[in-house]
Amino acid sequence: MTTENTAQIEFWNGETGQNWVTHDALMEDMLQPLGEAVLDILAPAVGDRALDIGCGCGHTSLDLASRVGPNGAVTGVDISAPMLTVATSLAGKAGDDSAPMAFLEADAQTHAFLASHYDVVFSRFGVMFFEDPVAAFTNIRSAMSPAGRLAFCCWQPRSVNPFMTVPAMAALELLPAPPQPPPRAPGPFAFEEADYVDAILQEAGYRDICISPLSQLLEFGRGLPLTEIVERLVQIGPIAQMVRDAPADLQQPVRDRVSAAVAPFYDSRTGLALEGQFWTISATS
Numbered sequence: 001m002t003t004e005n006t007a008q009i010e011f012w013n014g015e016t017g018q019n020w021v022t023h024d025a026l027m028e029d030m031l032q033p034l035g036e037a038v039l040d041i042l043a044p045a046v047g048d049r050a051l052d053i054g055c056g057c058g059h060t061s062l063d064l065a066s067r068v069g070p071n072g073a074v075t076g077v078d079i080s081a082p083m084l085t086v087a088t089s090l091a092g093k094a095g096d097d098s099a100p101m102a103f104l105e106a107d108a109q110t111h112a113f114l115a116s117h118y119d120v121v122f123s124r125f126g127v128m129f130f131e132d133p134v135a136a137f138t139n140i141r142s143a144m145s146p147a148g149r150l151a152f153c154c155w156q157p158r159s160v161n162p163f164m165t166v167p168a169m170a171a172l173e174l175l176p177a178p179p180q181p182p183p184r185a186p187g188p189f190a191f192e193e194a195d196y197v198d199a200i201l202q203e204a205g206y207r208d209i210c211i212s213p214l215s216q217l218l219e220f221g222r223g224l225p226l227t228e229i230v231e232r233l234v235q236i237g238p239i240a241q242m243v244r245d246a247p248a249d250l251q252q253p254v255r256d257r258v259s260a261a262v263a264p265f266y267d268s269r270t271g272l273a274l275e276g277q278f279w280t281i282s283a284t285s
């Protein structure tokens with residue numbers, strides 16, 4: 001492990017990484033269609049060697065392994081030790097018709113990957129956390145074969161994503177606004193501007209860059225009662241940090257406000273259903 005991205009390494013090995021592990025099934029249920037959309041764009045071929053950047057708990061690595069089949073190979077790389085523990089346990093569940101999987105605890109920005117090795121590089125929301133995105137994508141490109149293909153997804157701005165704004169607006173009725181990170185700082189919205197992502201990939205030497213908007217319904221907490229969903233929203237959702245830092249006497253009032261705000265988007269079958277706006281990005285090495 002290097003000393004780059006130290007804040008993110010601490011972040012993803014602390015409470016946040018642990019929360020992703022605790023709520024793994026819930027998060028996977030919500031994000032799975034986005035991973036499938038990126039896999040369809042990437043279109044890995046049978047036998048490909050695949051790299052999953054910021055693989056987290058490893059579900060997308062498993063999906064990649066099933067697409068490339070037993071003659072392919074999948075490597076998942078992540079900085080979060082707790083999330084990689086889940087990924088490693090998933091690897092044992094892969095069927096005989098899946099590729100072998102290996103997981104690396106390493107920083108994708110600086111790790112010395114096998115040079116010119118990977119046919120396809122995939123990421124579902126794992127590439128917006130680099131301190132130096134051009135260095136990171138240059139490093140990743142050096143690991144891609146000459147005809148290598150890259151595809152990933154990331155969030156469009158927070159303001160067009162009600163999954164972020166609806167609970168946050170309700171919490172802000174009672175709590176102070178948290179400090180806003182500077183634009184483009186490592187975090188979920190670092191790649192909200194398509195032109196910025198395009199410039200990063202160009203500078204890192206990629207070709208055939210294609211950036212497209214994707215609307216996808218986010219279903220959070222399928223089958224759970226609303227009170228349970230609100231509890232999970234305040235543990236892992238967009239207001240987690242704000243609520244964690246709130247005084248004890250505001251904990252329940254904030255939950256009540258959030259519950260009222262998200263209730264119109266709740267259905268006992270789907271849980272919360274809110275349209276999300278994303279970018280899908282593909283490029284060649």
Ligand SMILES: C[S@@+](CC[C@H](N)C(=O)[O-])C[C@H]1O[C@@H](n2cnc3c(N)ncnc32)[C@H](O)[C@@H]1O
Nearest residue numbers: 012054055056078079080107108124125126129
């Ligand atoms: C939003 S989570 C997404 C996890 C997973 N891809 C998914 O969709 O469930 C972001 C992931 O990127 C990882 N990550 C952040 N910075 C990284 C870096 N420099 N190198 C490798 N992984 C990184 C985090 O540890 C975390 O697992």
